[in-house]
Amino acid sequence: MALIDARFKLGPVLLLDESEAGICPSDVSRLWDIFYRLAEYGIQIFVATHSYFTIKKAQLLARKHGLNIPMLSLNNDRSVSSVPFKIDDLKDGTPTNEIIDESIRLYNEEIDLVFGDDAETI
Numbered sequence: 001m002a003l004i005d006a007r008f009k010l011g012p013v014l015l016l017d018e019s020e021a022g023i024c025p026s027d028v029s030r031l032w033d034i035f036y037r038l039a040e041y042g043i044q045i046f047v048a049t050h051s052y053f054t055i056k057k058a059q060l061l062a063r064k065h066g067l068n069i070p071m072l073s074l075n076n077d078r079s080v081s082s083v084p085f086k087i088d089d090l091k092d093g094t095p096t097n098e099i100i101d102e103s104i105r106l107y108n109e110e111i112d113l114v115f116g117d118d119a120e121t122i
Contacts, residue, residue, distance in 0.1 A: 011042040018049060025053045032057040036065070052103040055094070062090040073097040 020028045028051065035045050049055065062069040069090040075083060088095035
């Protein structure tokens with residue numbers, strides 16, 4: 001018995017865990033430009049990350065090129081949903097998750113320190 005239906009042809013798959021570890025944010029962008037080129041050749045890429053820069057660059061590529069890039073986020077708040085994860089498409093914009101939320105919170109905290117309480121937040 002075949003595990004995969006013969007109608008589905010699987011191409012090469014690249015699995016990466018924290019691919020941005022140890023590299024600067026500008027190199028994260030360059031790395032994602034390479035991922036985009038690999039995807040053009042039919043390579044499926046799965047990336048596990050905790051990096052705002054990684055998520056943001058993937059989201060920008062999705063919007064720029066009209067790509068569907070699904071993003072699976074774990075849902076640690078069971079009071080909101082009993083489902084342990086959610087799936088967003090980065091083509092639709094930046095999703096809400098703990099990484100994005102904390103990045104924005106820190107940005108707003110810095111803006112408040114620089115400009116005071118009168119500054120508008122995101």
